[in-house]
Amino acid sequence: MSPSWSRTTLALAGGLTALALLTACGGGGAAGSEGTVTLTYWGWTKGTRQAVDAFNATHRDTKVRFEEIPSGTAGGYAKISNAVKAGNAPDLVSVEYPTLPEFVSQGAVKDITPYVTPELKRKLLPQAVRLTTLGGRNWAVPFDAAPQVFYYRKDFFTRHRIEVPRTWDAFRSAAAAVKKADPRARIGTFFPDDPTTFEAMVWQAGAHWFATQGDSWKLDTTDPATRKVTDYWQGLLKDGLVHTHVSFSPGWTNSLKSGATVGYLGASWGAGVLKGTLPDQSGKWAAAPVPSWDGRPASGMLGGSTTAVTKSSRHTEAAVRFATWMSTSADAVRARVASGESSAYPAAAALRPVARRAFDTRYYGGQDVYALFDAAAASVDGKWGWGPATGTTNTTLKDEFGKVAGAGGGTGSLAAAVRAGSDATVRELRKRGLKVMGR
Amino acid sequence: MNAKARAVTVLLTPFFALFAVVMVLPVGYAVWLSLFTEQQSGLGFGGTHTVFSGLGNYAAALGDHAFRDGFLVLLGYCALYLPLLLAGALTLALLLDSALARARRVFQLALFLPHAVPGIIAALIWVYLYTPQLSPVVAALESGGAGVDFLSPAGALPSVVNIALWEWLGYNMVIFYAALQAVDRSVIEAATVDGAGAWRVATGIKIPLIRSSLVMVALFTVIGSLQLFTEPLILNQGSGSAVTSSWTPNMYAYTAAFARNDYGLAAASSVLLALVAALLSFAVTRLSGRSARPGRSPRPGRRLPAAPRTPLTHPVPSRTPLAHPDASPAPLAHPKGRP
Numbered sequence: 026m027s028p029s030w031s032r033t034t035l036a037l038a039g040g041l042t043a044l045a046l047l048t049a050c051g052g053g054g055a056a057g058s059e060g061t062v063t064l065t066y067w068g069w070t071k072g073t074r075q076a077v078d079a080f081n082a083t084h085r086d087t088k089v090r091f092e093e094i095p096s097g098t099a100g101g102y103a104k105i106s107n108a109v110k111a112g113n114a115p116d117l118v119s120v121e122y123p124t125l126p127e128f129v130s131q132g133a134v135k136d137i138t139p140y141v142t143p144e145l146k147r148k149l150l151p152q153a154v155r156l157t158t159l160g161g162r163n164w165a166v167p168f169d170a171a172p173q174v175f176y177y178r179k180d181f182f183t184r185h186r187i188e189v190p191r192t193w194d195a196f197r198s199a200a201a202a203v204k205k206a207d208p209r210a211r212i213g214t215f216f217p218d219d220p221t222t223f224e225a226m227v228w229q230a231g232a233h234w235f236a237t238q239g240d241s242w243k244l245d246t247t248d249p250a251t252r253k254v255t256d257y258w259q260g261l262l263k264d265g266l267v268h269t270h271v272s273f274s275p276g277w278t279n280s281l282k283s284g285a286t287v288g289y290l291g292a293s294w295g296a297g298v299l300k301g302t303l304p305d306q307s308g309k310w311a312a313a314p315v316p317s318w319d320g321r322p323a324s325g326m327l328g329g330s331t332t333a334v335t336k337s338s339r340h341t342e343a344a345v346r347f348a349t350w351m352s353t354s355a356d357a358v359r360a361r362v363a364s365g366e367s368s369a370y371p372a373a374a375a376l377r378p379v380a381r382r383a384f385d386t387r388y389y390g391g392q393d394v395y396a397l398f399d400a401a402a403a404s405v406d407g408k409w410g411w412g413p414a415t416g417t418t419n420t421t422l423k424d425e426f427g428k429v430a431g432a433g434g435g436t437g438s439l440a441a442a443v444r445a446g447s448d449a450t451v452r453e454l455r456k457r458g459l460k461v462m463g464r
Numbered sequence: 465m466n467a468k469a470r471a472v473t474v475l476l477t478p479f480f481a482l483f484a485v486v487m488v489l490p491v492g493y494a495v496w497l498s499l500f501t502e503q504q505s506g507l508g509f510g511g512t513h514t515v516f517s518g519l520g521n522y523a524a525a526l527g528d529h530a531f532r533d534g535f536l537v538l539l540g541y542c543a544l545y546l547p548l549l550l551a552g553a554l555t556l557a558l559l560l561d562s563a564l565a566r567a568r569r570v571f572q573l574a575l576f577l578p579h580a581v582p583g584i585i586a587a588l589i590w591v592y593l594y595t596p597q598l599s600p601v602v603a604a605l606e607s608g609g610a611g612v613d614f615l616s617p618a619g620a621l622p623s624v625v626n627i628a629l630w631e632w633l634g635y636n637m638v639i640f641y642a643a644l645q646a647v648d649r650s651v652i653e654a655a656t657v658d659g660a661g662a663w664r665v666a667t668g669i670k671i672p673l674i675r676s677s678l679v680m681v682a683l684f685t686v687i688g689s690l691q692l693f694t695e696p697l698i699l700n701q702g703s704g705s706a707v708t709s710s711w712t713p714n715m716y717a718y719t720a721a722f723a724r725n726d727y728g729l730a731a732a733s734s735v736l737l738a739l740v741a742a743l744l745s746f747a748v749t750r751l752s753g754r755s756a757r758p759g760r761s762p763r764p765g766r767r768l769p770a771a772p773r774t775p776l777t778h779p780v781p782s783r784t785p786l787a788h789p790d791a792s793p794a795p796l797a798h799p800k801g802r803p
Contacts, residue, residue, distance in 0.1 A: 099701075106725055107722070110727070127725070130504055131725055132511030159507075160506065160507050160510070237507055240507055242508075269704060270704070271703060271704045274702065275592070275598065276595050276598040279598055280597060285597070413504075413507070413509065414724075416724050417723075417724045420719060424710070426704070427704050427705050427706055428706045436616075457502065459504055459508050
């Protein structure tokens, strides 16, 4: 074996190792050239790409690179948290209201209080501003509000002379009437994988699960409003008046397509989802205010997204400027809603007429769904706030709902599920060193 | 250092460099992470600070019934899965071993095919087949009067076992079949001449001769079961089933890290799981080492074959399978160094 051979081997082996290591560490942020700031943005809401394109077309000093990631609970939030931990997160991310406190408590997003001016706040729905103000500081720019809406198959309801329910009592009777009219049809769906739908119902009923007093948290999930909602849904499940499907799963879609599900308790953004998922059923759907307990308008919020600046960002000011543009510029909302699948209801009051004009209402037979969203948004209870461990709360609820809502009846009860969710949250808060009152 | 030694060093360097970077470092980092926890103050909106917590995360994991229940699920899974897998794969291998040559090829391929499907795809397909109102299987069962809920608390475990069986039966069948092919045909012929039927040949000759393959498959299956993750995760996320997000210890670690953002707890539970796997591997290896040589000559060739124990076996000098209890070409070398 000659020395020259082994030198070649050495070089080859060294080169290969270096190559392997380099490939493993690819990627990295791109700082823009002089004068131009390049921001990266991760999100998943419908129409975001079109809105970003509109931004890039009209701005010279800032360029935004948008990357679509899986929706938050489908892995998007895990991706964001990991990227922040690893120090290679984008400048901006979409975060829904329930998850924002979790991100804030981990220190994953930046305090942007200096940039959230009173002028900006005045433009936005107060309830939304409140949900992004935690511990007296501002952490994100609210983009849309997501008041609850009940979507139903107008043709089915008309054909079988079923009245659109205004109260939850009437909803139950309508559910029974739907089942009677067509034994395989149901008025709606219980989503065992999506606790936020259930939480919106509880919120609407007047519960306040997470409250603070001084520097202590106070959890209350055994209040009369929560008990009322829990019993009500337990009853619907027990009597087989609603289907059980994973939200937005092939099962749910299939059921809607075949006409086995003729209603959807969703939120404002659901109008675009139905349109995108069921293009064949154009003209057959209508929207109504979500039923309430006393017949007076009341609503919780189901999702709704904000734009936050991550800890890793080195361009906070430019990032907030972009986020503000996304939330308050007519161009942004027009581009997003005109994409066809978005029915975002802007948190900025001035932009609602823009969104209304951009939204093609033929799918809903020309119904002015945005007027409906307006009324619903105004009735959102602004006192609800989310706790700092929603990841734990919702994971536990999801686990327990899965047991309760098995197709064969399941085991346990929704009440036990809610209790388990609350217990797990309290344990988590204590583990983090936070104070929790009264337990 | 001579040229040969240098070449060996140089050629091994890439492996050890990568091994250090992708194996040793992450394991060390996980152990390091497991010793810390993140604390918050006030209402928790001031960010986190990391504090050393010693074995606090280990105590938290062991104290969490969700984590402990995960091991019970694994126990139930093994208790159901292992016998079914071994019996099924062995039966198929024996059938194949005694069937016609042409049928062999076809069946071998057909049975092995599911293993070529990635676990995640298999799980997605099975979720579809398990989901009521979507699955033709559930619909057919219901119309036949037998309503089965594959995703209920009682049905979840068998459902996962079913997916695993579908994936692994063919693979293990091939291992057994290969071992059977290596059995000396003269022994089988001798047994047949002695008047043994197919059943007697299978139970008296073939199975004892491939025992080390059986032990190896059992060992690998148990260790593999500890890692149970993909299939239940898909069932958890895609079906709204009784499979919770911390159904197995691996899922517990995953959820702790990615849903609850508790990296210390995730690291601690992963380390605990690794320890259990290591202990179990050690115990099973020791036990199987003992049982693989039940009193017969462990050193083929040194002694004359032991007296025939069954009337079926001819005392063929030194070619007797009994003198070669580990004659099958199992990929895993039989445990060494035990007299």
